[in-house]
Amino acid sequence: MLFTFPELLFTVIAVSFCLAIYYRTKESYELTKYPGIKYFRDAFLFFGFAYAMRFVLLLVRAFEVPRSLAFPIFLLPLGYFSTIALFYLVFSLVWKHFSQRTVLIGHGLAVLLPVISFLTRSHELLLSLQALLLVVALVLIFREKVTRIRMLYLLVFVLWLLTLLSVGPRWGMRFIPQTLSLLVFTVIYSKIAKWMK
Amino acid sequence: MNKKRDRLEVVCDILSIVNEHHNSILPTPLLRKSNLSTSSFSEYYRELLAKGFIKEVTDLSGRKYVTLTDKGFSYLEKYKLIIGFINEFEL
Incomplete structure (x- = not known):
């Protein structure tokens, strides 16, 4: 059975971290309306939704709802939330070089990718398409400089892909990406807590 | 430094x-x-009034003064922390 207590625990902690990051930065955004803070917050809000939807997807499998029906339907919100989260994460770093309208491209991709996955009924395809986005993200993140914080952003991206990969039926190494994800969220949250007293 | 960052500084x-x-x-x-x-x-000035960072107070002689609101004080108090956060996360 794929649905286990550790999965529930991981999801609760991951979603809590994402929402905590979102709410901890709320006042800063409300005071400044600074776009970079907005994209950063939105990234973690959508990551929270994505991790929650991933758990729902595991539930669907655990209760053996026919895969041909429920699984692809739940792929749609999972794909949208995760793709837009990944987009906002990278965009929060590079938004100054692009117009506000670029956000529409992010939403376009966030709709297109899950629709393709839905039509093919494959979360592996969603994973592959998001991995392609990783190539673009790598160029955007590191084209100016390589810093620790940019490496942290990259880790959030890669660890999401690994966590999504572990939705698959034959994947037995969930513990490592999940532990690393929580570690990265802890680092990010503690850095935020330092400034948001 | 980017335009928006300048904007935060000017407001401060x-x-x-x-x-x-x-x-x-x-x-x-x-x-x-x-x-x-x-x-x-x-x-x-219009932006700060609209966002509620400052308000206008008229005295008995009809002169208009500018004063900070609680939100304005809060911005001043948090400004350095917010800039620190923006810089650390390269936002």
Whole structure:
């Protein structure tokens, strides 16, 4: 059975971290309306939704709802939330070089990718398409400089892909990406807590 | 430094000027001390009023003073922390 207590625990902690990051930065955004803070917050809000939807997807499998029906339907919100989260994460770093309208491209991709996955009924395809986005993200993140914080952003991206990969039926190494994800969220949250007293 | 970051700084500078004048200053000296053009100052002034960072208070002789609101004080208090956060996360 794929649905286990550790999965529930991981999801609760991951979603809590994402929402905590979102709410901890709320006042800063409300005071400044600074776009970079907005994209950063939105990234973690959508990551929270994505991790929650991933758990729902595991539930669907655990209760053996026919895969041909429920699984692809739940792929749609999972794909949208995760793709837009990944987009906002990278965009929060590079938004100054692009117009506000670029956000529409992010939403376009966030709709297109899950629709393709839905039509093919494959979360592996969603994973592959998001991995392609990783190539673009790598160029955007590191084209100016390589810093620790940019490496942290990259880790959030890669660890999401690994966590999504572990939705698959034959994947037995969930513990490592999940532990690393929580570690990265802890680092990010503690850095935020330092400034948001 | 990018335009938006400058904007955050300018807002902080204007609010600091009001604060340094015992939270009460006429708009004309505020304009002079802010080192902005009249048109830029007007834009920021309207924005700060609209966002509720400052408010206008009229005294008995009909003169209009600018004072900080609680939100304005909060911005000043949090400004350095917010800039620290923006810099650390390269936002």
